[in-house]
Amino acid sequence: MSIAIIFVLTSQVMAYQYGASNENQSAIDAIKKFTNLSDLNLHCFGQLSTNSGNLEIYNSENSFYYVNRDLGIVEGAIFLEPPELSMNILITQHDAEIIAKKFAIDHYNDFTGMLC
Numbered sequence: 001m002s003i004a005i006i007f008v009l010t011s012q013v014m015a016y017q018y019g020a021s022n023e024n025q026s027a028i029d030a031i032k033k034f035t036n037l038s039d040l041n042l043h044c045f046g047q048l049s050t051n052s053g054n055l056e057i058y059n060s061e062n063s064f065y066y067v068n069r070d071l072g073i074v075e076g077a078i079f080l081e082p083p084e085l086s087m088n089i090l091i092t093q094h095d096a097e098i099i100a101k102k103f104a105i106d107h108y109n110d111f112t113g114m115l116c
Helices: 025-035 093-107
Strands: 015-018 043-050 053-059 063-068 073-079
Touching (some): 025 053, 025 073
Antiparallel strands (some): 063 073
C-alpha cells in the first residue's frame, strides 16, 4: 500500500488584478517622463501587489510599464518593439559598474559604506 501526500504551499507574494479601470494621471506622467514621449496612448492594464510595493501596469501599442503606485516612478518597462529613438550603445562591464556605482551613490543613502 502506498500513500501519496501532496502539500500545496501558496504565498500571497503577488496578487494580480486584471482590468483596473482607474487610470492614475501621475503614473501616466511618470511614464511620459520616463520615455520622453508625450503622445503615448496608455491604458491601465492592471495592478500587481508585491512585497516591495504596489504596482500599476500600463500598456501602449508596443510596450508595458510598471509604475510604483506609492512612489510614482517607473520601476520596469517591457518594449515589444524598439522605440523609434532608441540606439544600441555597447559599453564594457567596467564602464557599466562605474555607472551603476555612481547611480547608487547618488540615489541611496550610505551606499558608499557598502562598497568593497
